[in-house]
Amino acid sequence: MSENFCIATYRCYDDKADFAKKAQSIAVGLTVGSWTDLPEARKTEMEKHLGRVVSVTVHEPEGAAPGERYADLAIAYPDLNFSRDLPALLVTVFGKLSMDGKIKLLDLQFSVDFVSAFPGPKFGIAGVRNLLGVHDRPLLMSIFKSVIGHDLPNLREQFYQQALGGVDLIKDDEILFENPLTPLEKRVEACMNAARQAESETGQKLLYAVNLTGPTSQLAANAKRAINAGANALLFNVLAYGYDALHELSSDREINVPIAAHPAMAGALYPSPHYGIAAPLLLGKLMRLAGADLVLFPSPYGSVVMPREENLAVQAALVDTSPPVVTSFPVPSAGIHPGLVPLILRDFGHDVVVNAGGGIHGHSMGTAAGGQAFRQAISATLAGQSLPEAAAEAGNDALKAAIESWGYKE
C-alpha cells in the first residue's frame, strides 16, 4: 500500500487512442485540472495535488478486430484531494471518467492513510465463527422459500423447518420490506423464537439475518430496533443505499451483530467488459472495506452466473490477509444443491458459507432433510469421502435422496 496515494486501475477500450496520453490527461484532469499552463511557482504548490500515471499496459494483439484494442491504465490519486469516505474516492476516480467512452474501473488500491479511516467488518470470518461456535467446517446458510404475502405463523414455520436441518444462518429474502403481515420486530421475535425451539432440539446455534430496509436516515434506528427485538444478524442491500451507508452501520457500536451484504443491483454494474466496476472490487474489496461480515455474490454454479475466475477473484478479495481489516465470509449463491458441496469446497476452501434456497426447500423428504443433506455432504467432503460413498452409509438418507434428485459433481 502506498502511504498517501490511492491507485485506480482502469481498462479502457479504444481502437486508436494514444493511451499514454489518455492516462496523463486523466491524472491531470481529475486532480489539478491543468498543468502545463501553470506558472512555475504555482507548480511547486500544486504538485502535491497532482495525479500520477503509474502504468499503461496496451493490449494490441496482431490482427485485432475493431473493438478489441485496450489498455489497462493505473493512476495514483493523492489522498490530499479527497475526504476519507468511499463516495469521495469513487467520485474522484470514476465520477466524470465513468462517462468518458469505453472504460471500466477494475481495481482500487487504498492508501495506508485512507484505509485507516475504516474499521472494516466488526466480526468477519473469525467473529461469525465465534458467534456460532463452529470452527471446523464451512457454514451452511438457507433462504426462505417465499416470503411475500406470508403471515407470521407461516414464516415462523418455514424458519423452524430450515433450522431443524442444521443450518447455521437463515437470511430474509432481500425483497421483503416493512409490511403489515410480517413487520420487522414481530418477524424477528417469531423467527428467533423458532430458532430457540430448533436449538433445543438440534443443539445448533443459528444467526437470523433480517432484511434492513427503509429510509436511509432510519437504517441505524431500524437496525437497533431489530437488535432490541432479538435479531442477531442483518441483511443489507448495500448498492441500493451506497457503500457509505454500510460503513456507517458497521461502524456503529450499538449495531453489534454481523451484517450480510446482498449483491442486489450489482448486475447493473459488473458484467459488461466495457463499462462499470469489476466484480472483485464491487463485491469484494469495497464491501469488505465498508464493513460487510458476510458477502453474497453469484456462484459459478447457478443460472445467475459469473465467470469462475471472477468468482474466485471476489472471494480472494474477501479473504486476502494483507489489508488491515478482518476478512469477510464469502457466500457464493444461486444454483447450489448438496451434490455441489465437494466442488464448492475445492473452489472456495473451508472458509465459505454454502448458501441454498431451492436446494434445501426442494428436497424430496422436506426442508429439514434439505439442510441435513447439505450437512452430510459437508461432513463427507471434509472426511475425504465421495458423496455416493457417504450417501450409502446409514443415517445419510437425506444426502442419498438429494443426490438422486440433483446428481453430484466431484
Next chain:
Amino acid sequence: MSENFCIATYRCYDDKADFAKKAQSIAVGLTVGSWTDLPEARKTEMEKHLGRVVSVTVHEPEGAAPGERYADLAIAYPDLNFSRDLPALLVTVFGKLSMDGKIKLLDLQFSVDFVSAFPGPKFGIAGVRNLLGVHDRPLLMSIFKSVIGHDLPNLREQFYQQALGGVDLIKDDEILFENPLTPLEKRVEACMNAARQAESETGQKLLYAVNLTGPTSQLAANAKRAINAGANALLFNVLAYGYDALHELSSDREINVPIAAHPAMAGALYPSPHYGIAAPLLLGKLMRLAGADLVLFPSPYGSVVMPREENLAVQAALVDTSPPVVTSFPVPSAGIHPGLVPLILRDFGHDVVVNAGGGIHGHSMGTAAGGQAFRQAISATLAGQSLPEAAAEAGNDALKAAIESWGYKE
C-alpha cells in the same frame, strides 16, 4: 399511471430464450416466488401479491447475427410488495434480476400510490426561475476552472470573474470535498460575497451550488451548515449515495435551496446496451422523482457523449408535464461553447441550462468575456439572429472572439 402497480420494462438479449416464459418467471419469481404449485386456497390470498406480464415484444430480425435477438418485457409489480422508497422498488424490480444474463432496466412507470410518497423537486424549473427572476431565456451556468489546491482568495476571484460575465449559476467541481484550504462554510462565505459584489455591478442574481459531501448521516447537517453560511443552492453526487439520500434531502423543509444532481458514476450504469439502467430512467425519471431541481447529464456535443436520442429522452423525462411532481431543469454538460447555443436551444428548447467550463474560462478575452459571449449568443438566438450576424454588431465583441476561437453551428 396504474393505481397500484409499478411497471418495469426490461430489454433482454438471448439468442434462444422463450421470452414469454422468461417474462412469466420474472413476474412470479420476483413477487410470490412460486405459483403453479400453490394450493388453490393460497392462490386466492396470494393473487394480490403476484406480478403480471404486461407485454413481451420480441425483436428477431431475419438473419440476425448471434447476440442480436432481444425482447422488451414489461412486468407489473404490486405496490403491496414494497415500501414507498426507491431502494425498495429498485431492489424488487432489478435486485437479483440485474445479475440474470444480458438484461437492462429501460424504464419504470410508478403507480399513483407510489409516486404520492414523493414530493419531488422543491423548486424545479419554475422555482429556479423565480429565485433568479429570469423567465424569458435559457439559464447560463459556469463551472470553476480548477479548484483542488486553490485557496479561498483564489476561488473567490475565479467566482467573481465568472459572475461578472452574467452567468445565472456557478457550480462547485464535483470532486471538491471538505478540505483545509476551502472548507464548506468559508467557501460559501467567500463565494457568496463575490456574488454580491458582482451583482452590484451587473444587476444579475446568482445561485452558487456548493458541493454537498461527507458521511451519509451528516449530509443534511452539512447542507444546513452551508445554507446558514449563505449558500443558495447545492450540488450533490446522487449516485454515490443513492437516490434515497437525495429524496431525504429534498424532502427536508429546512433545506430550502435548489439541489443540482451531478451524474458522477452514471457512466458505470447507462452506456452498455446489455446491462445497467437506461439513461432516461437513471438521470431523468429517478433524479426528478427523488427531488433534483436541476439535473446535469452528458451533452451530445462534447467528448463525454451520449447518443442524441438518449439525451433528448433524458430531457423529456425531466420536463414531461404528466407526472404529479414539478419539472427539473435539464443541464446538458461538456463540450459547450457559445457557437453551440443555437443547436442547444433547438435540441432542448428554452427551459435548459447552458453549462460551460472551458467554453467560459478559455475565452481569449478572459473569463468574464466568456460568460458575456454566451449571454450574447443566447440573446441573438432568441431574437432569431444568426451568430455571425450578432457577432458583427457593436457590443458583441465577446461573441465575435468566441466564434473566432471555436466556430459555430446553426
